[in-house]
Amino acid sequence: xxxxxxxxxxxxxxxxxxxxxxxxxxxxxxxxxxxxxxxxxxxxxxxxxxxxxxxxxxxxxxxxxxxxxxxxxxxxxxxxxxxxxxxxxxxxxxxxxxxxxxxxxxxxxxxx
Ligand SMILES: C[C@H](O)[C@H](O)[C@H]1CNC2=NC(N)=NC(=O)C2=N1
Numbered sequence: 001x002x003x004x005x006x007x008x009x010x011x012x013x014x015x016x017x018x019x020x021x022x023x024x025x026x027x028x029x030x031x032x033x034x035x036x037x038x039x040x041x042x043x044x045x046x047x048x049x050x051x052x053x054x055x056x057x058x059x060x061x062x063x064x065x066x067x068x069x070x071x072x073x074x075x076x077x078x079x080x081x082x083x084x085x086x087x088x089x090x091x092x093x094x095x096x097x098x099x100x101x102x103x104x105x106x107x108x109x110x111x112x
Pocket of ligand 1: 012072073074075088089090091092093
């Protein structure tokens with residue numbers, strides 16, 4: 001199985017399928033530091049990253065912005081002193097696509 005972080009996002013059209021419950025159960029195990037939240041009926045992946053100060057949090061945020069632009073798939077980001085909350089979901093399908101799991105794995109790699 002190719003590592004999630006090595007995969008590329010696919011263009012996600014409005015009729016693209018959400019992940020099934022079985023796919024969700026399999027994929028979430030591959031990104032153990034991430035949780036699933038439901039907001040306004042939309043399932044999302046979320047992780048809070050901790051940092052020593054605001055500058056390091058901002059540096060991480062900027063790297064994530066570059067990654068999002070490279071993949072043309074964009075997260076929700078809350079950047080605060082010492083922490084960054086990252087949320088992934090697919091706006092076009094109002095839910096979770098495989099792309100979101102790929103991007104969560106790629107987000108974790110930014111820490112390497
Ligand atoms: C207009 C639309 O937002 C764009 O086509 C792209 C940009 N980035 C995106 N990011 C995310 N997370 N979901 C999308 O559906 C999405 N669509």
